[in-house]
Amino acid sequence: MKALGSRFSFYAGFAVGTFTLYVFLRQVWFExxxxxxxxxxxxKLQDYQQQLEEEKKIWKKERSALFNLKHPHHTGxxxxxxxxxxxxxxxxxxxxxxxxxxxxKARHVKSTWSRHCNIVVFMSSVDDPDFPTVGLGTKEGRxxxxxxxxxxxxxxxxxxxxxxxxxxxxxxxxxxIVDNLRWALANHTPEEPIYFGRRFKPYTKxxxxxxxxxxxLSKEALRRFVExxxxxxxxxxxxxxxxxxxxxxxxxxxxxxxxxxxxxxETFHPFEPEQHLTAKFPKSFWYWSYCYYPISEGPNCCSDxxxxxxxxxxxxxxxxxxxxxxxxxxxxxxxxQPPAPLGYNFEQSSSWGSSEGKKDHASQEKGQGESVDLSRxxxxxxxxxxxxxxxxx
Numbered sequence: 001m002k003a004l005g006s007r008f009s010f011y012a013g014f015a016v017g018t019f020t021l022y023v024f025l026r027q028v029w030f031e032x033x034x035x036x037x038x039x040x041x042x043x044k045l046q047d048y049q050q051q052l053e054e055e056k057k058i059w060k061k062e063r064s065a066l067f068n069l070k071h072p073h074h075t076g077x078x079x080x081x082x083x084x085x086x087x088x089x090x091x092x093x094x095x096x097x098x099x100x101x102x103x104x105k106a107r108h109v110k111s112t113w114s115r116h117c118n119i120v121v122f123m124s125s126v127d128d129p130d131f132p133t134v135g136l137g138t139k140e141g142r143x144x145x146x147x148x149x150x151x152x153x154x155x156x157x158x159x160x161x162x163x164x165x166x167x168x169x170x171x172x173x174x175x176x177i178v179d180n181l182r183w184a185l186a187n188h189t190p191e192e193p194i195y196f197g198r199r200f201k202p203y204t205k206x207x208x209x210x211x212x213x214x215x216x217l218s219k220e221a222l223r224r225f226v227e228x229x230x231x232x233x234x235x236x237x238x239x240x241x242x243x244x245x246x247x248x249x250x251x252x253x254x255x256x257x258x259x260x261x262x263x264x265x266e267t268f269h270p271f272e273p274e275q276h277l278t279a280k281f282p283k284s285f286w287y288w289s290y291c292y293y294p295i296s297e298g299p300n301c302c303s304d305x306x307x308x309x310x311x312x313x314x315x316x317x318x319x320x321x322x323x324x325x326x327x328x329x330x331x332x333x334x335x336x337q338p339p340a341p342l343g344y345n346f347e348q349s350s351s352w353g354s355s356e357g358k359k360d361h362a363s364q365e366k367g368q369g370e371s372v373d374l375s376r377x378x379x380x381x382x383x384x385x386x387x388x389x390x391x392x393x
Contacts, residue, residue: 058115064132065160066110066120084344085182086118091216092164093117094152097124097172098140102131105172108314112321116178119164123152145211145241150229153217157226165190167222170214175312175320180305181216184259184267186341190219195249196259198268198308199292200242206256207292208246212310213268215245217254224252260293262338265303272311273320276301304336 059066071079071086093114097106106122110131114120125144127135136151138144149169156167166185170176188194195217197209209215217225225248228234234248249256259267269276270287277299281287288295295301312320 059120061132063159064121064127064129064134066114066132068115068118068120072115081340081344082179082182085179085186085341088344089166089182089185090118090164091166091168091178091181091185092119092121092156092160093168093170093176093178094121094123094156095170095172096145096148096152097122097133099124099126099128100140101172102128102133105314106131106133108317109170109172112317113176113178117168119160121152121156121160122172123148123155143239146236146239146244149241149245150236153222154226154229157222161219161222165219166216167219168214168216169211170308171212171310173312174212174214174308174310175317176214176308177306177324180267181307183305183338183341184307185216186344188218188257192218192255193220193224193253194218194255194257195221196257196268198266198270199256199258200246200290201292202290203243204246204250206246206250208243208249208256210268210270210310211242211245213270214308214310215242215268221249221254224254225249228252258293259307261303261305261336263303263336264293265296265300266293267303267305267307269302269306269309271309272316273302273309275311276309304334305338 058069058072060069061067071083095106095109095114097109102122102124110120110122122131122133123136124133125136125138125140125148127133134152134155136148136155138147138151152169153167166181168176168178168181184196195209195215197215198213199207200210201207225234228248228251233251236244237247238244246256261267271279276297280297281295309320
């Protein structure tokens with residue numbers, strides 16, 4: 001009996017000791033975890049404050065718009081051409097987004113390509129003064145896209161119509177090389193009733209621009225769009241945003257421009273880069289029957305001065321920004337030297353001004369023959385006849 005009592009005392013003591021140790025270790029773990037969480041929260045707060053400080057150097061915030069304080073480029077880089085175009089071809093960029101996409105998508109647009117716009121506004125269904133976004137008073141969803149577009153362009157015209165020459169619409173998963181867009185627009189004036197993008201052909205006589213690839217309106221095109229709704233010439237006819245936009249543009253006399261480069265390669269792209277470069281689209285795929293101009297697959301799909309790609313996720317935004325503005329192959333001069341826009345007297349850099357560079361450029365122009373440039377309008381195209389449709393379509 002005495003042995004049984006001793007054994008009971010041992011097990012009871014062991015249990016009490018184990019429980020006490022558990023409580024002690026749990027308290028230590030809790031305190032350490034709490035300290036780590038506090039440190040993590042403090043680090044996040046510091047990172048957020050640092051991000052805000054960095055943004056103050058980049059943006060001037062007025063109302064819900066972000067005005068670019070300087071044209072971003074690398075120290076020591078010859079950016080004279082880009083800087084002159086930045087001042088003379090002022091682009092207002094509005095990005096279609098929503099409350100649930102601000103952190104997942106729009107934040108990464110804000111940190112990458114939108115920094116090259118002159119003015120940026122993020123259009124959402126509700127106001128967010130911190131991000132900031134403009135609330136358009138719509139619901140969210142695909143059936144709301146054209147309502148958002150109508151109200152966004154009206155907002156742009158009423159609040160920023162005098163501050164820019166061209167007005168770009170892009171989604172929060174579209175990546176835009178704004179400097180290339182300026183080159184494409186520099187041979188046109190804001191007073192022309194014209195807009196550019198990836199041109200599709202069904203349902204309208206002159207075609208319309210793909211919504212996902214983004215499209216850009218001249219100041220006069222924007223004015224006509226707004227006036228078209230005031231006069232009831234344009235209405236909300238369908239929730240298919242890009243088609244409805246094209247139908248309105250046609251009604252108010254805005255030309256669907258040709259945004260291809262001087263070698264007839266597309267600059268606005270409705271898919272991500274690898275899909276255009278490596279994928280083979282089945283002949284039954286809608287893309288073949290929608291594209292206004294003949295489709296090229298593989299490396300010739302896309303211009304060396306491409307403007308946009310769609311379905312770009314957050315990580316790829318930074319990747320494309322790196323490829324566009326950082327990555328270079330040593331020892332090469334760009335094979336494609338697009339002509340400087342008419343009327344621009346750029347002080348040429350060494351690669352453009354050298355005798356060898358001039359000879360290469362002249363050789364390229366000779367090889368291009370009578371390739372047309374981006375000063376083309378549909379009036380010139382109509383005189384020459386429309387481009388041949390893809391075979392079998």
